Amino acid sequence: MKKKISIIGVPMDLGQRRRGVDMGPSAIRYANVVERLQSLDYEVNDIGDIEIGRPNRFDIIDEENLKDLKEVVKANQKLASAVSDIVAMDQFPLVLGGDHSIAIGTLAGVAEHHKNLGVIWFDAHGDLNTGDTSPSGNIHGMSLAVSLGIGHPYLTGINGFAPKIKPENVVIIGARALDPGEKELIKEKGIKVYTMHEIDRLGMTKVMEEAIAHVSNGTDGVHLSLDLDAIDPHDAPGVGTPVLGGTSYRETHLAMEMLAEAGIVTSAEFVEVNPILDDKNNTATVAVALMGSLFGEKLL
Ligand SMILES: NC(=[NH2+])NCCC[C@H](N)C(=O)O
Ligand SMILES: [Mn+2]
Numbered sequence: 500m501k502k503k504i505s506i507i508g509v510p511m512d513l514g515q516r517r518r519g520v521d522m523g524p525s526a527i528r529y530a531n532v533v534e535r536l537q538s539l540d541y542e543v544n545d546i547g548d549i550e551i552g553r554p555n556r557f558d559i560i561d562e563e564n565l566k567d568l569k570e571v572v573k574a575n576q577k578l579a580s581a582v583s584d585i586v587a588m589d590q591f592p593l594v595l596g597g598d599h600s601i602a603i604g605t606l607a608g609v610a611e612h613h614k615n616l617g618v619i620w621f622d623a624h625g626d627l628n629t630g631d632t633s634p635s636g637n638i639h640g641m642s643l644a645v646s647l648g649i650g651h652p653y654l655t656g657i658n659g660f661a662p663k664i665k666p667e668n669v670v671i672i673g674a675r676a677l678d679p680g681e682k683e684l685i686k687e688k689g690i691k692v693y694t695m696h697e698i699d700r701l702g703m704t705k706v707m708e709e710a711i712a713h714v715s716n717g718t719d720g721v722h723l724s725l726d727l728d729a730i731d732p733h734d735a736p737g738v739g740t741p742v743l744g745g746t747s748y749r750e751t752h753l754a755m756e757m758l759a760e761a762g763i764v765t766s767a768e769f770v771e772v773n774p775i776l777d778d779k780n781n782t783a784t785v786a787v788a789l790m791g792s793l794f795g796e797k798l799l
């Protein structure tokens with residue numbers, strides 16, 4: 500991994516309906532992300548937050564089952580440019596959310612420099628909906644589909660090209676709440692998914708060995724998109740769409756430790772931390788601890 504990390508916060512909460520996730524970047528900074536990574540001998544540059552528009556909450560604009568589409572597009576375009584600049588400077592972009600709709604911008608920026616990007620998507624959900632299949636109209640449930648080039652052209656066209664990533668380069672880990680349209684898309688595109696069932700049966704070690712092999716095969720970089728709701732809500736309660744039966748604290752750390760050992764990750768984002776729904780900032784603290792493991796912190 501590169502020795503210089505640039506942190507960028509995205510106080511985005513328009514991709515879903517529960518307020519407070521816009522405070523995620525602050526909560527993660529409060530949990531000492533900069534100090535933690537500096538202690539691992541990285542040069543850490545916190546470049547601050549992307550500015551997010553604040554549309555009047557009494558008129559959520561819901562065109563084609565895509566809530567707050569225009570603001571989400573605007574913010575993600577800004578994020579894409581900022582992330583692209585970081586990669587161009589040969590630094591590691593570490594993006595702090597914010598809801599998961601920001602993966603659209605992160606991937607748009609990273610993919611400008613990586614034509615064959617591998618993606619590890621840690622999530623209870625698939626985020627593979629479109630306006631046609633989404634039960635909620637929330638764009639945070641569509642960001643992986645959008646990055647694959649599937650969805651509204653305003654979203655898929657961010658940064659001027661589509662798709663950003665290829666289905667064969669993606670692996671989803673931790674899924675346990677997939678909507679019918681998402682299940683269909685997974686089959687149609689042949690996307691590799693390790694649901695909680697596979698994690699229970701194979702164990703995290705085997706899952707990560709396979710996942711690392713899968714995303715490193717023929718790729719020129721690997722992005723980690725970690726939605727904190729992948730983790731069991733007992734360990735990470737401060738998320739907007741919790742689902743019982745997630746990965747444990749240690750399983751998730753093991754996954755990060757194995758990624759650090761493999762040395763394949765070239766960009767990362769940690770999303771959906773909502774301090775309003777949290778218990779004493781535990782979820783942000785877990786996020787920062789996981790970042791520690793991802794960047795090479797060892798237990799001994
Ligand atoms: N990034 C997330 N937390 N996504 C949750 C998505 C939930 C549901 N599948 C939806 O489309 O609304
Ligand atoms: Mn999720």
Ligand SMILES: [Mn+2]
Nearest residue numbers: 599622626726
């Ligand atoms: Mn998600």
